[in-house]
Amino acid sequence: MEFTLWDILRNLLLAARWTALLSAMAFCSGGLSGLLLLALRMGGSPAVRRLATAFIEVFQGTPLLMQLFLVYFGLPLLGLDVPPWLAALLGLTLAASAYLAEIWRGCVEAVPLGQWEAAAAMGLHRFRQAQLVILPQALRIAVPPTVGFLVQLVKSTALTSIIGFDELLKTSNVINNATFAPFTVYGLVALIYFALCYPLTMASRTLERRLALATR
Amino acid sequence: MPSPFRAITATALIAWSILAFMRPAQADALADIKRNGVITMGVFEDFPPFSSVGTDMSLRGYDVDFANAVAKSLGVKARLVPVTGQNRIPALQSRKVDILLSVGHSAEREKVIDFTAAYAPYYIAVLGPRSLKVGGAADLAGKTVAVNRGTLEDSSLTEAAPPTTDIRRFDNYNGVISAFLAGQVQLITVGNDVGSAVLARRPALEPEQKFQLLSSPDHVALNKNEPALRQALDDIIGGLKADGTLNRLSMQWLLKPLDPKDL
Amino acid sequence: MPAGGVLEAYVVPILHGISTTLLLIALTVLLGGTLSILGAAARRSATSWVRGGAGWYVELFRNTPFIVQLFFVYFGLPSLGLRLDPFAAAVFAMTLNFTAYGTEMVRAGLDAVPPGQRDAGRALGLHDFTVFGRVVLPQALRSVFPALVSQVVITMLESAVVSQIALRDLTYEADLIQSRTFRAFETYAVATGIYLGLSLVLRRAVGRAGGRLLGQGLG
Numbered sequence: 067m068e069f070t071l072w073d074i075l076r077n078l079l080l081a082a083r084w085t086a087l088l089s090a091m092a093f094c095s096g097g098l099s100g101l102l103l104l105a106l107r108m109g110g111s112p113a114v115r116r117l118a119t120a121f122i123e124v125f126q127g128t129p130l131l132m133q134l135f136l137v138y139f140g141l142p143l144l145g146l147d148v149p150p151w152l153a154a155l156l157g158l159t160l161a162a163s164a165y166l167a168e169i170w171r172g173c174v175e176a177v178p179l180g181q182w183e184a185a186a187a188m189g190l191h192r193f194r195q196a197q198l199v200i201l202p203q204a205l206r207i208a209v210p211p212t213v214g215f216l217v218q219l220v221k222s223t224a225l226t227s228i229i230g231f232d233e234l235l236k237t238s239n240v241i242n243n244a245t246f247a248p249f250t251v252y253g254l255v256a257l258i259y260f261a262l263c264y265p266l267t268m269a270s271r272t273l274e275r276r277l278a279l280a281t282r
Numbered sequence: 283m284p285s286p287f288r289a290i291t292a293t294a295l296i297a298w299s300i301l302a303f304m305r306p307a308q309a310d311a312l313a314d315i316k317r318n319g320v321i322t323m324g325v326f327e328d329f330p331p332f333s334s335v336g337t338d339m340s341l342r343g344y345d346v347d348f349a350n351a352v353a354k355s356l357g358v359k360a361r362l363v364p365v366t367g368q369n370r371i372p373a374l375q376s377r378k379v380d381i382l383l384s385v386g387h388s389a390e391r392e393k394v395i396d397f398t399a400a401y402a403p404y405y406i407a408v409l410g411p412r413s414l415k416v417g418g419a420a421d422l423a424g425k426t427v428a429v430n431r432g433t434l435e436d437s438s439l440t441e442a443a444p445p446t447t448d449i450r451r452f453d454n455y456n457g458v459i460s461a462f463l464a465g466q467v468q469l470i471t472v473g474n475d476v477g478s479a480v481l482a483r484r485p486a487l488e489p490e491q492k493f494q495l496l497s498s499p500d501h502v503a504l505n506k507n508e509p510a511l512r513q514a515l516d517d518i519i520g521g522l523k524a525d526g527t528l529n530r531l532s533m534q535w536l537l538k539p540l541d542p543k544d545l
Numbered sequence: 546m547p548a549g550g551v552l553e554a555y556v557v558p559i560l561h562g563i564s565t566t567l568l569l570i571a572l573t574v575l576l577g578g579t580l581s582i583l584g585a586a587a588r589r590s591a592t593s594w595v596r597g598g599a600g601w602y603v604e605l606f607r608n609t610p611f612i613v614q615l616f617f618v619y620f621g622l623p624s625l626g627l628r629l630d631p632f633a634a635a636v637f638a639m640t641l642n643f644t645a646y647g648t649e650m651v652r653a654g655l656d657a658v659p660p661g662q663r664d665a666g667r668a669l670g671l672h673d674f675t676v677f678g679r680v681v682l683p684q685a686l687r688s689v690f691p692a693l694v695s696q697v698v699i700t701m702l703e704s705a706v707v708s709q710i711a712l713r714d715l716t717y718e719a720d721l722i723q724s725r726t727f728r729a730f731e732t733y734a735v736a737t738g739i740y741l742g743l744s745l746v747l748r749r750a751v752g753r754a755g756g757r758l759l760g761q762g763l764g
Contacts (some may be wrong), residue, residue, distance in 0.1 A: 068337075069337055073337045075335075076338070077339050080339075080448075090545040124741060125736055126736045127433075127698070127702075127740070127741045127744040128702065128741050128744070129702040129703070129705035129716070129737075129740055130702070131705040131706060131716065131735070132705065132716070132736055132737040132740060135729065135733040136733055136734060136737060138732045139376075139729035139733060140601055140730045140734075142372075142375075142376030142377075142378070142676040143376075143730055147378065148378075149375070149378065171519055174672060184492055212694045217607075217608065220454060221608075221609070221610040221611070222610070224610035224612050224613060225706065226314065226609075227610065228453065228706075228709070229369070230364065230365065230369060232364070235610070235612065235613065237339070239328070239454065239456045239722065240327050240334075240335050240339075240364075240456065240740065241335070242332075242456055242620070243328035243334065243455065243459055243460065243461060244334055244335050244336075246463050246483055246484065246619045248460055248463075248464060248482075248617075248620035248624070249617075249621040249622070249625070251621075252613060252616045252617040252621045253617065253621060254324075255613050256605075256609045256613050256614070256617060257759075259608065259609045259613060260605065260608045260609050263608035263609070264604060264608045267604070267607070267608055278735070333708075354594055367724075368720060368723070371727055372727070372729050375727075394727050428711070431720060431721065431724050432724030432725075436724070450631070450711035451711055451717070451720075451721065452709075452711050453709055453720070454709075457709065457710070459621070460620045461619075461710075461711070462620075464620050464621075464623035464624070464628070465623050465628055466619065466620075466623065466628065466630070466631075475697070
């Protein structure tokens with residue numbers, strides 16, 4: 067039973083599907099809860115705002131590895147049965163929501179205050195002001211940094227290997243222990259992550275440049 | 283707070299609670315296993331010859347064959363869940379798995395989990411290159427030794443090694459073995475069968491067994507207060523021993539007949 | 546519980562882990578900060594292969610996970626004859642990673658300094674190095690300082706994975722306590738709280754040090 071280079075690459079590529087799927091799912095659920103968090107952070111009562119801010123600061127001020135450990139080992143104490151994939155998804159969702167809420171808050175605040183005032187002058191309710199006037203403008207600014215964050219998210223999924231989710235890095239550890247060729251295995255893994263992330267980085271940069279030209 | 287925000291909050295709260303798959307703790311693990319038709323077993327996946335992956339990424343080894351034999355005797359399907367030395371006891375306690383394979387007995391562990399009869403021999407040994415002179419635990423002073431954190435190898439090495447030993451604890455066997463093969467540590471503490479399976483791949487290092495720390499046959503571990511499951515597993519292990527199945531597994535994977543004294 | 550009680554079993558290892566984590570980030574900031582300035586200069590170099598090489602280095606390290614970089618350094622590089630112990634491997638990987646981000650930040654800062662500043666310095670008869678070091682660089686660093694501070698905190702938080710190569714940082718000590726006590730959640734909750742405190746302290750300390758180094762007026 068010997069692994070050829072093709073065996074290694076084939077199995078790594080198969081595992082990369084799980085990295086891609088986890089990234090996509092965490093991005094969607096993190097985006098939705100990030101929107102909610104943004105709404106609470108900007109529109110809630112003072113107490114709610116403080117809570118939302120604290121949530122964001124805790125998740126940005128602690129290692130993702132610890133967050134994953136707490137979800138993975140903590141929920142069972144509450145009687146919830148979480149398999150590694152769900153713990154991974156939950157942990158990444160929470161972290162992504164905190165980061166995205168903060169990124170998007172910057173985008174909303176980048177819209178000039180006069181826009182809120184103008185919308186208010188038209189007699190719009192505050193929620194309508196946000197929905198009809200502010201968000202469409204903020205959204206345009208938000209796209210490039212959001213795509214940029216997706217790169218961070220894809221890279222973050224590597225940590226879920228430590229709580230036992232069978233994504234790319236976990237598979238590479240297992241293959242490494244059957245082949246004893248760490249240089250090849252981890253080198254290939256790095257290249258696969260690069261192939262996943264670099265197009266996103268490029269897209270983010272192109273979008274940013276296009277936006278800069280449009281708003282000049 | 284404006285009402286649309288409240289609606290969003292409520293929707294999100296409901297979504298979160300749906301996400302939380304409520305499942306109460308099981309009362310009788312054996313009954314649940316029979317009802318589900320599946321027994322979930324935690325095994326290592328970087329632990330040759332007991333369990334490691336083949337080129338198709340499926341697990342193979344002594345533990346894997348044993349797991350299938352146990353499931354067959356119970357009349358259910360075997361589901362193997364990869365675990366690490368660090369997360370497997372929490373995984374058992376939180377009922378992510380029904381049982382664990384390849385667990386050595388210790389008084390510390392006895393406080394939190396139960397054990398069945400032994401089903402495989404296991405000797406914990408210190409291995410290293412021929413050129414390094416190590417005759418016993420005292421010679422470990424000042425040497426670097428890799429070990430899988432939280433395993434019985436870890437606790438027995440920690441107890442036996444002099445204080446100046448540089449013990450490097452890794453998350454899994456992959457880390458232990460890779461660090462040794464990369465020359466990052468001088469010695470490793472693993473089961474002697476694991477050691478020989480690994481080291482056969484790297485004859486250039488001329489690795490050899492330095493000394494044995496202790497004999498610690500592998501048991502099946504299960505949660506406390508599961509007398510029915512424990513009795514059923516003990517009966518199965520007795521049966522597999524009596525009908526020669528364990529001996530066959532030993533010949534195939536450990537390359538020697540099973541010595542009843544080792545269990 | 547081992548003899549010696551709580552202090553010896555938990556407090557001493559945790560303090561040791563904290564000191565390792567802080568030492569790692571301190572070395573990374575010193576080495577990575579210096580290299581970032583060199584990297585930024587390389588990114589603006591007139592020589593195309595220097596510019597391109599620095600560009601690829603930045604892309605490679607920013608588009609792969611830190612833990613993979615760490616495994617490659619610790620487990621992979623020995624087959625090329627470069628064997629680093631866990632501490633050196635961690636500092637090496639963290640520095641390379643930080644430098645990739647730092648290079649881009651410092652470069653953005655340099656791009657933002659008006660060319661007139663350099664011309665003014667030259668007109669005063671200052672040497673090119675003096676103009677760069679005393680006039681252009683401080684302004685560049687000042688404008689990107691908040692981003693650099695955030696990156697320092699992010700790097701410290703990412704350093705939690707160095708426990709995976711058996712370096713005795715804060716996470717390693719927490720792992721060890723967890724494997725002895727079988728109380729995973731409580732142990733990691735405490736460790737998480739400590740990391741939160743460290744990131745707050747680090748943010749303040751780096752901010753203050755930067756203020757002293759670059760003059761007042763930092764955001």
